[in-house]
Amino acid sequence: xxxxxxxxxxxxxxxxxxxxxxxxxxxxxxxxxxxxxxxxxxxxxxxxxxxxxxxxxxxxxxxxxxxxxxxxxxxxxxxxxxxxxxxxxxxxxxxxxxxxxxxxxxxxxxxxxxxxxxxxxxxxxxxxxxxxxxxxxxxxxxxxxxxxxxxxxxxxxxxxxxxxxxxxxxxxxxxxxxxxxxxxxxxxxxxxxxxxxxxxxxxxxxxxxxxxxxxxxxxxxxxxxxxxxxxxxxxxxxxxxxxxxx
Amino acid sequence: xxxxxxxxxxxxxxxxxxxxxxxxxxxxxxxxxxxxxxxxxxxxxxxxxxxxxxxxxxxxxxxxxxxxxxxxxxxxxxxxxxxxxxxxxxxxxxxxxxxxxxxxxxxxxxxxxxxxxxxxxxxxxxxxxxxxxxxxxxxxxxxxxxxxxxxxxxxxxxxxxxxxxxx
Numbered sequence: 001x002x003x004x005x006x007x008x009x010x011x012x013x014x015x016x017x018x019x020x021x022x023x024x025x026x027x028x029x030x031x032x033x034x035x036x037x038x039x040x041x042x043x044x045x046x047x048x049x050x051x052x053x054x055x056x057x058x059x060x061x062x063x064x065x066x067x068x069x070x071x072x073x074x075x076x077x078x079x080x081x082x083x084x085x086x087x088x089x090x091x092x093x094x095x096x097x098x099x100x101x102x103x104x105x106x107x108x109x110x111x112x113x114x115x116x117x118x119x120x121x122x123x124x125x126x127x128x129x130x131x132x133x134x135x136x137x138x139x140x141x142x143x144x145x146x147x148x149x150x151x152x153x154x155x156x157x158x159x160x161x162x163x164x165x166x167x168x169x170x171x172x173x174x175x176x177x178x179x180x181x182x183x184x185x186x187x188x189x190x191x192x193x194x195x196x197x198x199x200x201x202x203x204x205x206x207x208x209x210x211x212x213x214x215x216x217x218x219x220x221x222x223x224x225x226x227x228x229x230x231x232x233x234x235x236x237x238x239x240x241x242x243x244x245x246x
Numbered sequence: 247x248x249x250x251x252x253x254x255x256x257x258x259x260x261x262x263x264x265x266x267x268x269x270x271x272x273x274x275x276x277x278x279x280x281x282x283x284x285x286x287x288x289x290x291x292x293x294x295x296x297x298x299x300x301x302x303x304x305x306x307x308x309x310x311x312x313x314x315x316x317x318x319x320x321x322x323x324x325x326x327x328x329x330x331x332x333x334x335x336x337x338x339x340x341x342x343x344x345x346x347x348x349x350x351x352x353x354x355x356x357x358x359x360x361x362x363x364x365x366x367x368x369x370x371x372x373x374x375x376x377x378x379x380x381x382x383x384x385x386x387x388x389x390x391x392x393x394x395x396x397x398x399x400x401x402x403x404x405x406x407x408x409x410x411x412x413x
Contacts, residue, residue: 006254022262029270036278043281045289051282058282080279084271127253132263 003197007126008117010106020118021126024101028091028123061086061230068234078237081140085133086230089124093192093222096122097215102196124192124225127185134184137233138177145240153243180236184229191225378409 007021039050047055061083065075095101105118123129145154158174160166195218202211385405389398 004254005252007259016258016262017256019259022259022266025263025266029266029273032270033273033277036274040277040281043285045285045292047285051285054278055282055286058279059286062283062286076283079283080271080275083279084267084274087274088267088270126259127255128259129263131255132260132267135260136264136267 002115003200005127005193007121007128010117010119019126019128020105020121021123021129024092024095024120025123025129027120028088028095032087032091057087058083064231065234068231069238074238074241078144078234081137081237082230082234085137085233086226089133089188089229090223090226092123092129093226094219095120096125096192096196097199097218097222102200122192122196124188125196127189130185130189131181133188133229134181137184137229137236138181141233141236141240142177144237148241149243154240184232188225188229191221195221374409374412381405381409 007019009017010020010023011018035050036054039054043051062075062079065079065082066072069075069078101120101122102118103116104120105116107114108117109115142154145157156170158170158177160170199211199214199218202214382405385401389401
């Protein structure tokens with residue numbers, strides 16, 4: 001058994017290390033775009049098949065966004081980011097549960113030992129992926145905040161000399177923005193990576209029947225983590241558009 | 247930096263993942279969100295419009311129904327008025343006809359009576375003439391044998407008197 005916190009390099013293109021995680025990210029992207037193209041190939045007023053399915057998914061997400069923002073225009077503005085995060089993370093998590101992910105690979109000799117380098121790995125089981133999403137989420141939140149209440153008003157949230165208390169609160173806010181980055185990325189990474197390790201251990205100990213409940217659990221965790229990431233982004237987006245009352 | 251590297255964080259991969267996400271966001275927005283959300287919007291607008299139209303149609307139907315009932319009522323009234331008028335007219339006409347017929351019958355009867363009377367007069371007159379002539383002839387014949395001139399004259403006068411009295 002070989003457990004690596006970092007995603008393993010499978011091959012490289014012109015010096016760029018293509019890891020198993022980024023490979024799966026590409027597969028997820030291709031799958032999602034292909035499914036979208038199929039769903040919207042013939043968009044009709046009476047939906048059928050893939051169009052119907054995606055309409056249900058998008059409408060559910062849109063309703064959820066609406067329930068948080070309470071403003072249709074704002075919902076439509078936030079929707080693409082939230083929905084993309086949700087679907088990208090969800091499909092990445094679920095693809096990681098498919099048989100073959102983590103077990104199909106290339107045997108390589110690494111530091112004198114023969115190790116299996118898996119060809120596929122859950123996207124979220126790589127900190128680069130989760131940190132990238134966290135960065136996008138936090139940066140977009142700042143941009144939306146500045147765009148909706150103005151640069152100086154938004155900046156006064158973090159740098160405020162009106163009284164010592166507000167100054168201290170501002171510093172805390174600044175720290176919390178950085179903490180968001182860490183909590184966002186490590187929450188998702190930790191859950192999915194831990195799930196992978198757990199499943200690997202379970203399969204190693206008892207290959208049949210016993211890992212099944214854990215597999216179900218991981219399906220659930222994959223959904224919940226995608227949801228949490230998207231919902232937190234949404235809530236932070238909404239909060240950034242509200243002027244602070246103090 | 248060492249810790250980050252141990253966790254597998256590589257700036258190149260990080261940037262690649264950010265770019266990945268950007269591309270996915272763009273493609274999904276272009277090929278999934280825009281068409282489907284547009285369709286959802288269009289559909290709800292259509293449903294709203296249909297409900298509105300159905301309401302309008304229902305209102306119109308109700309008003310048409312009311313109009314129809316009013317027209318029907320009016321037509322009934324008109325029809326009864328026409329029937330009444332026609333009955334009255336017919337009655338008047340039949341009365342007039344009856345009157346005319348009566349007067350005609352009366353005229354015919356009167357004419358017939360007049361004719362009968364005239365005929366009777368004529369007959370009587372001719373009978374008188376014939377009778378007078380007969381009497382004269384008879385008297386002449388009788389008197390020719392027995393009478394003289396004087397008697398004949400007196401008798402002639404008497405007979406003429408009688409005849410003129412009889413008529």
